[in-house]
Every structure is written in structure tokens, then in C-alpha cells.
Amino acid sequence: MDPPGMRRVGSPLGRWLVRAPPLLWLGLFFLVPFVITLKISFSLPATAQPPYRPVLDWSDGIAGWRAFFEGLELTNYAMLAADSLYWKATLSSLAYAAGATAILVLIGTPMALAMARASVRIQPLLVALVVVPFWTSFLIRVYAWIAILKPEGLLNAALLKLGVVAQPLTILDTPLAVMIGLTYAYLPFVVLPLYAVMSRLDTTLPEAAADLGASRARIFRTVTLPLAMPGLVAGALLCFIPMVGEFIIPDLLGGSETLMLGRMLWIEFFSNRDWPIASAVAVLLLILIVVPVVLFRGAEERREEALR
Amino acid sequence: MTPFNRAALTLGLSFLYAPIVVLIVYSFNDSRLVTVWGGFSTRWYGVLFADAPLLASALVSLEVATLSAAIAAALGTLAALALDRHGRFSGRGAFTGLLYAPMVMPEVITGLSLLLLFVGLDVERGVSTIVIAHATFGTGFVAVVVGARLKGLDRSLEDAAADLGAGPLRVFCSVTLPLIAPALAAGFLLAFTLSLDDLVIASFVSGPGATTLPMRLYSQVRLGVNPEINAASTLLIAAVSLVVLGASWLSARRGVGAAV
Numbered sequence: 001m002d003p004p005g006m007r008r009v010g011s012p013l014g015r016w017l018v019r020a021p022p023l024l025w026l027g028l029f030f031l032v033p034f035v036i037t038l039k040i041s042f043s044l045p046a047t048a049q050p051p052y053r054p055v056l057d058w059s060d061g062i063a064g065w066r067a068f069f070e071g072l073e074l075t076n077y078a079m080l081a082a083d084s085l086y087w088k089a090t091l092s093s094l095a096y097a098a099g100a101t102a103i104l105v106l107i108g109t110p111m112a113l114a115m116a117r118a119s120v121r122i123q124p125l126l127v128a129l130v131v132v133p134f135w136t137s138f139l140i141r142v143y144a145w146i147a148i149l150k151p152e153g154l155l156n157a158a159l160l161k162l163g164v165v166a167q168p169l170t171i172l173d174t175p176l177a178v179m180i181g182l183t184y185a186y187l188p189f190v191v192l193p194l195y196a197v198m199s200r201l202d203t204t205l206p207e208a209a210a211d212l213g214a215s216r217a218r219i220f221r222t223v224t225l226p227l228a229m230p231g232l233v234a235g236a237l238l239c240f241i242p243m244v245g246e247f248i249i250p251d252l253l254g255g256s257e258t259l260m261l262g263r264m265l266w267i268e269f270f271s272n273r274d275w276p277i278a279s280a281v282a283v284l285l286l287i288l289i290v291v292p293v294v295l296f297r298g299a300e301e302r303r304e305e306a307l308r
Numbered sequence: 309m310t311p312f313n314r315a316a317l318t319l320g321l322s323f324l325y326a327p328i329v330v331l332i333v334y335s336f337n338d339s340r341l342v343t344v345w346g347g348f349s350t351r352w353y354g355v356l357f358a359d360a361p362l363l364a365s366a367l368v369s370l371e372v373a374t375l376s377a378a379i380a381a382a383l384g385t386l387a388a389l390a391l392d393r394h395g396r397f398s399g400r401g402a403f404t405g406l407l408y409a410p411m412v413m414p415e416v417i418t419g420l421s422l423l424l425l426f427v428g429l430d431v432e433r434g435v436s437t438i439v440i441a442h443a444t445f446g447t448g449f450v451a452v453v454v455g456a457r458l459k460g461l462d463r464s465l466e467d468a469a470a471d472l473g474a475g476p477l478r479v480f481c482s483v484t485l486p487l488i489a490p491a492l493a494a495g496f497l498l499a500f501t502l503s504l505d506d507l508v509i510a511s512f513v514s515g516p517g518a519t520t521l522p523m524r525l526y527s528q529v530r531l532g533v534n535p536e537i538n539a540a541s542t543l544l545i546a547a548v549s550l551v552v553l554g555a556s557w558l559s560a561r562r563g564v565g566a567a568v
Binding site for chain 2: 115
């Protein structure tokens, strides 16, 4: 049975004609590329065009498949595992993404709460104010921080003038700059879903808690926060996943010392022209982000079961 | 609002806008240095409009954004219709995952794997491959915006048209489409802006001769802060702000709801 409001419409053929174009497009341009990436991650680099071996020859039929599977190599993954640089990059990608997500939740929750409690008349304006940076070029917003953070930049000029520091601080090209960039660039991604949840919260529940004598902090901790939890987790994942593979921020703000997988993949591909290793890094990155998504889905399902 | 709420909002919004304000203010700075105010000047805009390669890349970006947003709008609307109207069809979960995964996938993965596909198929890389890549991640965003509108739609209008003998295509074209038009426009604009903004995926799938605006800006940004880029950024920010204001005006007038 279909749930109410999900009535089926149209003939089977008509329904298929609606579904097929997006399905075929996304299958060909999103799913198939992953399979190819996985395949190339088991190949060896070659000085040829395309620069890897073996290449799967579809026209040879079964013989082609067998030759291909026999030629598969675990060399790339062995190289990644043996290279301490990649271990460090993996750990630091996770650490940057987790750290920035925690800061984002700490900054984003009070912002979203304040937006939801603002008068209904100005709420659309507040949403628009958060949306404009979200729509503004990511590259430009990250670039803007260079002028602020660099040694002869605005922040140092202000600190020197105020006498807070005697020497300009080195912030650009450090982990601190990467954290500032991640927090800044992804703030709208966490505020908007949180606001969406909080503006729909049942206001009678916190009121009831207040009538029963609970303090503001207690109401937030025991009523508002648990109700907003699904939005909070969704918003956090929405930031965490792309941040693990972030390239622009570590590249522009982190300097050459910052190790993040997104940037390593870029360097392997564009500078070292090692496509098989770049593919192996992509597979590694994919595994890192699939794990939290699966955990989240599992937790969601358990929660729904518990509510039933 | 408590004082704490007000402080959180003020600090948060200042944090969001301070770098943008700095960027805009210094695009009018006569001096090349960020810390020196050399007086108000529009000279960097003059430099910008004399920069032929940069203007050419802006045209490439506009072409890519228009084409890819049009494809994404069509595919995204079909996908939203399928999710809203087809009940629990088999493969619904996989369909949803396929639709929304490109929205959060790290760009380096999407870019690399699409490039490997294009190389495998021996497709010549250029504007068309960037259009395909951008349409792929734009589709999910359009589906979200159009889907929100479909969910709130009064279905009795469509039923009435069907009762009067209109076929499914006719019902869609003369009843559903006009009703979802504002959401479709908002989705198109979102896909357009995201395409205009993309650096990473375009860098992977582009070929010789197809340099988009973000690719051009990035190659200059790597060399350091440059007032000409501030001028270009200011123009882009102005354009985006106009689009967002236009979209929220559209949605306020037609009641689309928050179209993000």
C-alpha cells in the first residue's frame, strides 16, 4: 500500500518515461564513472594514452574480462598503505572535518535558534541574509580570507595598531587558517537545515517545561535539543562529507604543509599525472565518507523503530 | 529574542559578511596593497574590462551555466515528479540516493571519475563535457526545490483537468507546469549559480580551449591577492545578490516557500 498523499499517477509506460531520463543520465554520468574509477585504482600507471594499464577491452568478450582481472594490481593500495604521508593525510582530513563540524554546530545552533525565535516578519529577511553567502562563489569567499589573514593583512594590521601583538602573527598557511576557512565556508550549510527544524518545533513543549519551573538552560538541554537532534545530525553530515574531501580551502589557506586527501588527489592527478594512484585516493575518500552516512542511516532507522 | 539570541545572530552574521565587505571595499581601493587605503577609485574595474582572457572565460562560464542549468531543470523536474507521483516504486531508494548523492559528494571524486569516463569513451573534452558534469550535480538541487513545490500542490486542479478528458501530457503542460513554474525558475537559478561557481569539477573535465571563469580566477588567486579579482568578485556578488533577491521576491509573491 502506498502511504496517503503518494497516489500513483499515469500508466506504467508513462511513469517509466518520466523516471527513465534522470535515471539513465545519473547512471551513466554518476554511477558508471565510479565503477571506472574503482577499476583504474587497480591498474598500473603507463606512459601511454590513457596513462594506465590494463585497460578493459569490452570487444574481446570473456577473454578480455579474464585478461583484465588477471592484470589487476593491488600495488596502488599497497603504496598508499606504505606511505606515511597518506596515513597522515587521512587522519588530518578526518580531524579537520570533525573539528570544523563541532565548531559549526556550536556556532550554528545559537544562530538558528535566534532566527527561529525572531519575529515572523523578519524571518524571511534573516534567511535571505544567510542564503546570499551560500549562493556567493565559494572560491571568492575563501579568497577573501587571504587578504585578512596574511602576515601583512588586515587582521595583523588591526592587532598591531591596537598593540595586542608586537609582531605580525603567522595565520595564513597554518592549520588555524584552514579551520577558519572551513568554518566560514560551511556555516550556511549547517544554519539552514537547523533553522528549518527549529522553526517547526512545537512551541508548547518548551512552554510546558517553563511552566513546570525548568530554567532556560534546562529547557534547551532536555526539550529543544533532543527535538532538534535529527536536523542537527543532518546538518552536521551535510558539512562533514564534503569537508573530508575539500580542496579549495586547504589549497588556498593551508599552504604546502597542509595534508588533506582532496588536495593530495589533486596533486597526484594534475602534478604527478598518476591516474591510478589518484583513483585509489578517490576510493579511499569514498570509503571514509560512506561510513558516517551508513551509521547515520542506521541510527535513523533505529530511532524510527523506537517511535513506532 | 533574548539578549543571547540577539548577540548570536549579530556575531554570526558579522562573521558571514565581514570578508565579503572587505572584498567589496578594497575593490574600490586605488592602492594595490590591502592595508593601505589609496583613495576611492574604479581603476580595477577598468583593468578588469580590458582583460580579454578573463572576459572570454566569463562567456564560457555563462554558456556552460545556461546549458547545464537547462538540462538540470528538465531532469530534476522529471525526478521530482517521479518521487512525488509514483508512490513506492521498486528501486525508489536507489533512485533517491542516485539523485541526492552528487549534491554532497566531494568535488574531487566527482570530477576525477567523470574525467575517467570521458577518457574511457574517448570523448573530446571541452564545453560539452563541463555542461554534462554540471547538469549531473544540478539535477538533485532542482529536484529538491521542485519537489517541495509539488508536495504543497493542490491536486484537485489536475484531477479536474483529467476528468475533463485531458491526457497526462496535457494536464502536465497546462496545469502542473504553470503551478510549479516559480519553483522551476528558482531551481534553474540555483543550478545556474552552482555551475558558475564550480572550480574543481570543471578543472578535471575541461579540455584545452575551455577555461571557465573560476578556473581563470583560481590561476590568478594562486599568485596572491589582486585588486582586479576583488573587482570581479564584487560584480559576481552583486549579480548573485540580485538573483537571490529576485528568487525570494518570486517565492514571496507566488508562495513557493523557502527555495534553497
